[in-house]
Ligand SMILES: CCc1ccsc1-c1ccc(O)c(O)c1
Ligand SMILES: [Mn+2]
Ligand SMILES: [Mn+2]
């Protein structure tokens with residue numbers, strides 16, 4: 001749907017809170033911390049700011065954030081699992097503030113022993129997200145986003161997860177359109193000012209197939225290769241795109257200093 005200019009203000013506030021939470025959690029990501037502790041810290045900051053976490057109870061999801069480690073592609077469930085030096089982890093936050101949804105995720109490097117290949121995957125994944133976002137402006141088709149992402153990911157010898165996509169959002173968590181992270185520029189609806197959606201590519205070091213674990217949520221690479229993801233919530237403007245979830249601290253790709 002096409003939102004009105006004043007709706008952008010609501011998304012800016014929700015998006016900023018999600019980004020501030022991801023900024024806050026940065027220094028807590030260290031060897032030995034449990035993903036439950038990260039969940040609690042993010043939950044508490046969410047409610048302290050008058051918002052609620054969208055994931056908690058969504059389709060029965062049991063926690064307030066998703067924490068996806070190493071070969072976990074997405075929807076990892078926080079628990080008593082301790083992070084270990086050398087791991088990579090995606091933290092995905094969605095807050096609902098005055099009815100508006102701010103949905104964003106970042107990759108974090110745990111400790112100082114993250115292998116070079118893992119760092120490369122994280123960097124390429126961030127660049128994929130930004131290349132997809134840079135393709136956004138009125139008049140282009142939605143497929144231009146996925147095309148930009150897929151071209152770069154595969155040029156870097158990585159693969160694009162097919163089973164999960166970005167989504168429209170606003171006063172709801174998920175809405176049309178589905179934003180594919182692969183495809184052709186002549187596919188999908190024509191973008192118009194006032195469209196709000198996420199760009200959240202999942203990029204695998206190995207092949208793209210994914211499977212869901214017995215918990216019904218955790219998605220993992222079938223070949224157990226590493227997977228990385230970044231996510232921004234964006235709005236189509238008259239002359240391009242506005243990113244609602246930019247870091248107020250200027251954090252882009254890790255290491256965040
Ligand atoms: C539908 C998957 C799901 C279930 C509970 S939270 C959640 C989820 C997690 C991260 C996301 O970016 C998202 O759009 C949805
Ligand atoms: Mn998300
Ligand atoms: Mn999302």
Ligand SMILES: [Mn+2]
Nearest residue numbers: 068070072227
């Ligand atoms: Mn992962």
